[in-house]
Amino acid sequence: MGKRNRAALLPTHLPQLQNLIKRDPKSYEAEFLQQYRHFQSMLSIFCLKPDEESKELAELVTFMSQVCSCYPKETENFPQQLVDLLKEYCTVLHPEVRRSLVQALILLRNKNVLDNTRLLPLFFTLFKCRDKQLRELLYNHIVNDIKNSNAKAKNNKLNKTLQSYMFTMLESCKTGNSEENKIAAKKSVDVCIDLYHKNIWNDAKTVNVIAEACFSPVPKIAVTAIKFFLNHNEQEEEEDEDDDIPDLKKMQQANLHNKKTKSKARKMEAAMKKVKRKSKSKGKAESFNFSALHLLNDPQGFAEKLYSKLASKEDRWEIRVMKMNLVSRVIGVHQLTLFGFYPLLIKYLQPSQRDVTMVLVAAAQASHALVPPDVLEPVLKAIANQFITDRVSNEVMAVGLNGIREICVRQPLAMDATLLQDLAQYKNHRDKGVMIGARSLIALFREINPELLARKDRGKSASMRMKDGSIKSFQFGEAGTMGIDGLQDIELLEEEGQEAEAGEDDGWEGWEVDESSDSDSDDGWIDVPDDDTGKYLDIPMSDDEKEENKTEDGEQKPKTRRIGKRQLRKMQQADEREELTEEEKLKLKAEAEARRAEEAKKQEAALKLATSRILTPADFAKLNELKMNKEAEAVAGIKRTADEKEQDGQVDEGTILGPRKKTKQDYEARMASIQEGREGREKFGSRKGKKERGSTTNREKSRNKNFMMIAHKRSVVSKSKRSLFDKQKQLRAAITKQKKMKH
Known part of the structure; x- marks a missing residue:
């Protein structure tokens, strides 16, 4: 059924x-x-x-x-x-x-x-x-x-x-x-x-589909695409749930003296696993992907099209600032020439302009070595005239100095001597932000072009390098070998003296040798003669690294007497007192010619190595190690020259604002910080009447005792011998107390 x-x-x-x-x-x-x-x-x-x-x-x-x-x-x-x-x-x-x-x-x-x-x-x-x-x-x-x-x-x-x-x-x-x-x-x-x-x-077609969305007439679509290009590097993966790393040493120290229990052992084991998992995640090699801006098919056309949208003023100001930032990033990354963009920026370079710091960021990002100095000079003068005057506040002056410094880092030829010397006079300003901005500008030009500074602002090291001819003067459009990443890598290997170790067989283990190779080496790659390595070169603009290397083939280097630091200092002091003698002038001239010859030899050797040498896996392993050491030095605060500094084309708004003095908080801000500090803390006040306490009172304990335990107490005996009048009196008092408690 x-x-x-x-x-x-x-x-x-x-x-x-x-x-x-x-x-x-x-x-x-x-x-x-x-x-x-x-x-x-x-x-x-x-x-x-x-x-x-x-x-x-x-x-x-x-x-x-x-x-x-x-x-x-x-x-x-x-x-x-x-x-x-x-x-x-x-x-x-x-x-x-x-x-x-x-x-x-x-x-x-x-x-x-x-x-x-x-x-x-x-x-x-x-x-x-x-x-x-x-x-x-x-x-x-x-x-x-x-x-x-x-x-x-x-x-x-x-x-x-x-x-x-x-x-x-x-x-x-x-x-x-x-x-x-x-x-x-x-x-x-x-x-x-x-x-x-x-x-x-993560291919180019996807990036160009998103790039096409930047020109959409729908503001939501355009803003989403622009934010992708501006902020995609800041996208981080979701962090682990265990953000709080326990203090392992403190727990181990406590376990030495406390009682050993199973629960404490489990907690210790869980903490060990958490620390190990966190260290393993930190030890993972970070995957460096190409920026989406590098995958654009036609960056020049993209920048011009976006600039025309920006110049039409159809969008709101917030969207135009984002587009301005994106155009400047594309110009800086691809080193484009878009001369109409800079006069557009000058219109908004006013202290009263909203989001003027982002306009200065865009001006700095759009500056690079291939922009003609004549195009950037009006931008620098506009910033100097509008921001660095006595009519504006100290914060505005600091912002202007920092903006000029960021532009000059990317194109120092845009600065002229008169403007730089005027800006350098703010090095003793009473405001700390203005003083730091002016001194950072002086420090920048001490490294790249101290001739533009006044003599009192050059410093000893810059003056010494000017006299011995070690400062290289750059011209517009000139690109040195340090601008090429491959030559930088080979120079890193050369500085560490890794050529002999790189020729071992360990780097090519398991590789087959091409029999048709014209190389005389048995390992299948070209041995570069020691004459072309240029190992006894001094790196310009560095006073610490001056080591004389000897050639390995037994040949004697040309005997040229070098001028040491003390001798140069003495010459500088003599120059301040009186004119140099003919012998000293000849020495300085010979030193300058020697340094120029070494620089040319260094560039020639690097180019020859880059075009004739095949790097082995051992070379790449050593190169990664050298790069990591270089980054560690940068983190540790070791000073590097301007040519060695990495410039990814992006400028942080904080660098434009600079260090700012903390303003005095108003009443609302002070109360908000006080309330924030009280979060997670017990409320201040009396604990009377609260149930959360360590134990009960003696009066509460006496109520729960057996009667035979308190039958002979004086209070109990006297209570049983009370008169009728005393009983009525205590009863009225109890009734009155109960009535008061109700109200």
Whole structure:
């Protein structure tokens, strides 16, 4: 009787039928076909009125998507029917029915019944629907599906198809004015950015699709794309939940003296694991990816197009500041020439201008060695005239000096001697920010071009280097060997004297030697003669590293007497007192010629090594070690020359503002800091009446004692011998006390 009742309920109870079909598909094939025919009839009826809600159809779709993998031949057309239904009626369907259809398609995709090349373009189209929950569901599935498809290997077919489809959606957003197209294009850009941050779509095509979104007429899309280019390096991975690292030494010291228990041992073991996991995550090698700005196909065209949008003044000021920042970053990274951008910046270089520090940041980022000094001179003069005067506050003067310094770091030829000497006079200003800004400007030109400074501002080391000719004067458009990363790497190897070690066989272990090589070396790479290494060179602008290296082939170096520090100091002091003698002038001239010859020999040797030497794996390992040591020196505060400083093209706003004096807090700020300090602390006041205390009072303990323990106490005995008058008096007092407690 029970089986008959279950068979009677199967046509109407779909979850039970679904469970039975998954267990035994063959036994319940007839029931499934009955439900499948019912679905076909319901679908034909629903297509007549697609805007109505149909719970029965939604239940049938969910049931069919769950069991269709058990009957692949019978349900061959089922996925395509759902896709066609959504394509045709996606905007008019009831939200519940539409969500059921999407969930069914996601389930079919997870079971590999449906291909993602057919499904994902449909989901991008469904972004047009005005359903926030549906868009969130589609977004999560698209990102996860693309991530899983590219997990083992890059699925280039799928990636190119979807990227082309997203580009088409962005173009349709420009031509059409419908709100649905704008939402779909915005979600498409979000998907591209999310996949780029996950290192799934980190190719040039993705970056250029996002770059095209910067010119969208929809402000939300343009702002999202611009923020990606400005802030994508700041995107950090989610940190571990265990942010608080326990003090391991303190716990170990406590365990030495405290009682050993199992709970304390477990806590100690958990702390050890946490510290080990944290140290392991810190020890991982950081993956340095190319900046998205380097992957632009046409950076010059991108910058010019964005500059024309900026000059039209169609957007709000906040968006224009972001575009200004992006244009300057592109100019600085790719060293472009966009001469119309600098007069645009001069218009906004006013102390009263809102976000003027960001304008100064843009001016610094847009400066590089290939910008003509004549173009940057008006910018420097505008900053000096508007910011560095006695009519403005000290903070404004410090900002102006810092802005000029950041521009001169990238293009020192834009500064002339008259302006620099005027700015250097603020080195003794009463305000600390102004004084630091002026002195940093003086320190910069002491390294790169002390001739522009007044004689009293040059300093001893700069004056000595000027006399011995070790300061190299740069001309516009001149690019030294230190500007090339490959030559820098080889020079690092040469400075450490690693050429002999690099020729060992350990670096090429397991490699085959090309028999057709013209090299005389047996290891398959070229041995560079020691004459071309230039090991006895002195690095310019460094007073600490002066070591004389001997040649290894036995040849004698030319005997040229060097002028030491003490002798140069004596000559400088003699120069201040009187004119130099002819002998001293000849010595200085010979020293300058020797240094110039060594510099030329150094450049020639580096170029020859870069074009003729093949670096082994041992060289690369040693090079990584040298780079790490160089970075460690920079962190430790060891001074480096201006040529060695890394400039990634980005300027922090804090460097423009400089050190600022902490202003006095008002009453609201002081009270806010006081309340913040009280967080997590017990409230100050009396503990009377609080239940949280260490123990009970003696009076409370006496109430719980056995009567025989207190029967002979004086208070108990006297209480039993009270007179009637005393009893009435205490009773009235108790009643009065109770009445007062009620109020």
